[in-house]
Amino acid sequence: FDKSFLQSLSMDESVFFDHFFLAVICPIFYVETLADLEKKVRQGRTPEQEVGIIADKVPEMSGTPCAYHIDLAAASLLGADVPLDGRIPTAGSRPVRVDGKTGFVHELAPEAKAFQRWEHRQFLEVERDFARTWREALNTVDLKAVAEATRAIGINPETCKSLQDAKTLVDRALNRKGSSVLHQLHLASQMLHVPSQLDARIIDRWRFLDRPSLTFYAPYVAHVLAVELFFQVALGANLIGIADANNRTDMAYLFYAPFCHLFVSSDNLHRRCAPHFLRKDQSFVWGPDLKADLHRLMDYYDSRPEQEKEQGLLRLAPTPPKDDKESLTVLLWDRHLLPVWRERERKPTRHNPERDADLVAHINRTTSAPALPTGEVNFRPTDAEFVTVKRSISKRKGNWWQLPKDLKG
Numbered sequence: 001f002d003k004s005f006l007q008s009l010s011m012d013e014s015v016f017f018d019h020f021f022l023a024v025i026c027p028i029f030y031v032e033t034l035a036d037l038e039k040k041v042r043q044g045r046t047p048e049q050e051v052g053i054i055a056d057k058v059p060e061m062s063g064t065p066c067a068y069h070i071d072l073a074a075a076s077l078l079g080a081d082v083p084l085d086g087r088i089p090t091a092g093s094r095p096v097r098v099d100g101k102t103g104f105v106h107e108l109a110p111e112a113k114a115f116q117r118w119e120h121r122q123f124l125e126v127e128r129d130f131a132r133t134w135r136e137a138l139n140t141v142d143l144k145a146v147a148e149a150t151r152a153i154g155i156n157p158e159t160c161k162s163l164q165d166a167k168t169l170v171d172r173a174l175n176r177k178g179s180s181v182l183h184q185l186h187l188a189s190q191m192l193h194v195p196s197q198l199d200a201r202i203i204d205r206w207r208f209l210d211r212p213s214l215t216f217y218a219p220y221v222a223h224v225l226a227v228e229l230f231f232q233v234a235l236g237a238n239l240i241g242i243a244d245a246n247n248r249t250d251m252a253y254l255f256y257a258p259f260c261h262l263f264v265s266s267d268n269l270h271r272r273c274a275p276h277f278l279r280k281d282q283s284f285v286w287g288p289d290l291k292a293d294l295h296r297l298m299d300y301y302d303s304r305p306e307q308e309k310e311q312g313l314l315r316l317a318p319t320p321p322k323d324d325k326e327s328l329t330v331l332l333w334d335r336h337l338l339p340v341w342r343e344r345e346r347k348p349t350r351h352n353p354e355r356d357a358d359l360v361a362h363i364n365r366t367t368s369a370p371a372l373p374t375g376e377v378n379f380r381p382t383d384a385e386f387v388t389v390k391r392s393i394s395k396r397k398g399n400w401w402q403l404p405k406d407l408k409g
Contacts, residue, residue: 005287011398014057023063055118084258103386157236
């Protein structure tokens with residue numbers, strides 16, 4: 001999702017968005033939100049209050065901050081596997097061994113901690129500086145170098161009559177093999193601020209693999225470069241306007257498109273451009289449509305008895321209402337989660353104090369376990385026997401109990 005969508009939601013609508021969807025929190029959203037601290041805001045509010053209002057709506061039940069695209073792309077250039085199938089790459093987990101089993105512990109991400117501080121209108125200068133650095137990195141692309149590279153790999157913006165033409169030209173160029181890939185690697189290194197001392201290592205690996213296309217050599221880098229070239233070609237062909245200074249930042253959300261199944265935005269630039277970068281198993285969702293549907297769901301569950309609502313949304317609404325044929329949320333669940341969500345019967349879990357105590361003790365041991373030394377990490381993330389994710393969650397948010405009212409602690 002982008003900032004425009006989350007800003008459009010009421011507090012209660014944001015609770016239902018968090019409940020029914022697993023949100024990918026892009027670093028660009030973090031940068032855009034902090035940028036508001038340096039803007040003039042509506043009369044009667046301070047910039048800190050404006051940012052705090054956005055922070056109040058940030059998903060916390062299941063939202064996951066995504067790793068920074070520059071870090072991911074640099075790793076991809078050096079041979080790391082960056083999955084492009086809807087999984088969310090995260091940073092900061094530590095491998096541990098507990099009770100003879102191996103797994104990972106994800107601490108509360110720094111971004112999540114920051115959003116919590118912002119809810120209390122606490123802002124650290126280091127965060128302002130960090131966001132400013134990210135924003136400058138996004139907006140200091142050498143346009144002359146991009147234009148030269150575009151010509152070097154055979155792309156002529158003047159031949160583009162539509163955004164689809166621009167995407168086709170870019171894809172064709174990035175699928176070529178041979179010397180043109182060297183131009184692409186050089187441009188990618190410039191854009192991603194890859195240290196120059198790594199250039200030889202990157203090119204040697206490319207030659208060792210028999211000089212493949214960039215899409216084969218480093219698929220995620222090819223995606224990031226495709227977004228950048230597409231934007232520059234569309235600008236050159238007058239398919240995207242230059243009047244809106246935010247267009248450059250808005251396009252950066254597309255760097256994270258491979259890590260989701262739904263791309264939600266209330267921005268017209270995204271509405272025009274995002275579909276060109278989505279897989280067949282992905283959907284673009286227009287923000288106002290989803291906002292309206294979240295409000296419908298909110299009204300639907302608001303009619304339930306207060307005693308049921310006090311059990312928390314996890315029990316009140318484990319899934320959206322299956323018989324609601326007009327709900328966009330139901331449509332999206334059907335499109336992306338069939339047949340699992342309709343076939344699964346949700347059976348109440350019987351309370352077992354002994355089993356629960358053992359589980360809590362195991363979780364506590366995993367969260368306090370030290371990280372394994374690098375030499376002892378002999379398993380892949382997909383082979384982990386457990387994953388522990390730390391979250392800090394409000395029992396009640398807006399007018400809704402997210403967790404049971406009588407839950408202690």
